Amino acid sequence: MRRQLPLAITFITAFTLAVQYFIPHRTFEILYEVxxxxxxxxxxxxxxxxxxxxxxxxxxxxxxxxxxxxxxIVTLVCLTAMIVFGFTGPTKLGEVGPGEWIGPFNWSYDNVLSPLSATMFALLAYFIASAAYRAFRARTALATILLLSAVIVMLGRVPLGDVISFGLFSKVANWLLYVPNVAAKRAIVIGVGLGVAAMSLKVMLGIERSYMGGE
Amino acid sequence: MTTVELLWNGLAAFLTLCIFSFLYKDNPFYKFAEQLVAGVALGYWTMLLYHTTFTDKVLIPIFQQGKLHYILPTIMGIMMWTRFSKKLAYLSRIAIAFYIGVGTGVALPLYMYNYVFRQLQATVVPLQFSWLGLNSLLMVSFVTCTLFYFFFSKEHKGTFGGLSKVGIYTLMAGFGASFGLTVMGRVALLVQRIIFLREYFIALFGS
Known part of the structure; x- marks a missing residue:
């Protein structure tokens, strides 16, 4: 019972919600929304x-x-402080009148979380550059294509690139982004779609049960 | 800048430098800033979830609007917490089963439609005798060759091997372009932070 009931719930809910997609009736729309x-x-x-x-x-x-x-302790103090701020002060900018202080919760988002997250991502610029130096050495044809494509897109996105290539880099960069890049992403997305569909069927039919854990 | 603004921006500048200090090596300043971001981020998302889900979808519907059917998902949600007890942990499976069931049921037709049919529809478009038409033709060829590359049920030899090779070249060109774009995005963020530090120090010490 401890295993059969969850499997039955998964099958019934998954089957009902998969089928509702093909039945254009208000009852099924409500079922989906709920x-x-x-x-x-x-x-x-x-x-x-x-x-x-x-x-x-x-x-x-x-x-x-x-x-x-x-x-x-720093993590615990910050977590507790944000929870206290969230309970005691305004949590949405819409709750604050014009000219009023936005409150510690929104202030923490604007002045701590948002700039520090941006700094963390900015830090990645260095590590991406150093990883690129190691990975992009043109040893093989594949690595050379990767390197050329990346360099052209980077140069095509700054004014200097267009100056040295008389506007060619930005055109080639756009072509690389809209044709090979989209084609590669599209093929990956089609593969992901088929994979998710296959996995969903396995879960629905109870073949894949790892989500229930051990025992 | 007022004194209060200088003070708060000073804190932001200090924390920014703490994070950049990681470029030298892992150090206590970086670890402090890292844990601070983790704590604030977790607290922020927790409270946002509390207000948008617990308050708006549990407390108000049940206690103010009398929508009693919301008690059922609430009970299932509480069942999730039984994972902390070895004796009652099996109850959490019911909630997980519901969660997984709804997720897979919705995903099955939606993924097939959006990730497969719509992508194929966008790939195969009417041909034109122009640059756009040539790009459309290239798009069909590249997508087909890349799909060949991902097809592992047949050995990649002969014509099939040649086509799958075009597929891997397409993937490399695509990854390179994505990489270039990501680098430029990160550099833009870096420039923003450097401008912030520059403006702060100009305000503090004068130009």
């Missing part, structure tokens, strides 16, 4: 699992004075 809201609710409760797991990990590190425990 299922999406229910999915969001169940998913939101699952988020608590993640938060509790993270809290347990960092709390354990801080209590046991394990290496790096000070950083765990």
């Amino acid at each position: 299922s999406q809201v229910w999915l969001q609710i169940v998913g939101a409760f699952a988020m608590v699992l993640g938060i509790v797991s993270l809290w347990q990990l960092h709390w354990g590190k801080a209590r046991g004075r394990k290496p790096g425990w000070g950083y765990s």
Whole structure:
């Protein structure tokens, strides 16, 4: 029963929702809309699992004075502060009147989360460049195509590229982006679509059961 | 800049430099900034989810609008938490089964339509005797050859091998273009941060 009931629930919900797509009737539209809201609710409760797991990990590190425990305290303090700010102050910019302070929650997003996330991504520019230096050495024909394509797109996106090539680089860069790039992505997307469909059928029919865990 | 703005921007500049310090090597300043971002990000998304899902879709519908059928997904959501108990962990499977069931049921026709049929429809377009027509022809050829490359049920030899080779060349040209575009995006972010630091230090010390 512990395994059969979940399998039955998966089959019934998956089959019903797959079939509803082909039945243009209001009842099935409502069924689809309700299922999406229910999915969001169940998913939101699952988020608590993640938060509790993270809290347990960092709390354990801080209590046991394990290496790096000070950083765990930083995470816990920031997490707690944001939760307190979220409960006590405005969380949407629409709740704040003109000229009023946006509150600590929105302030933290604007002045801490947003700029620091951008800085983290900016940091990746260096690592991408150093990885490219190692990976892009034109040893084979394939590596040469990769290198040439990347260099042309990079030069085609800055004014200097057009100056040195009399406008050619931006044209070739656009062609590379709209023809080979789209073709490669399209083939990958078609493969992903077929893979998801096959996987969905396996889950629906109970062939793939790994989501139920061990036991 | 007012004194308060200088103070807050000083904090942002300090944290930005903390993150950039990783370019030298892993150090306590970077780790501090990293954990700070992790904590703030988690707290931010938690509260956003609380307000948009718990409040808007659980508390208000059940207690204010009397939509009692919302109790069912709430119970299923609470069942997820039984994973913390070894004895009751099996109950969480019911909620996961529902979640997976809805996900796969919706994904099956949608992925086939959007990821397969619509992509094929966009690839095979009426031919024209122009540059656009030539590009359309190239697009069909490149997509077909790339799909050949991903077909592993036949050995890549002879004509099939040649076509799949064109496929891998297409993939490499595409990956290179994507890479170039990503690098330029990251460099734009880097330029933004450097401009921010420059403006802050000009405001602090004068030009």
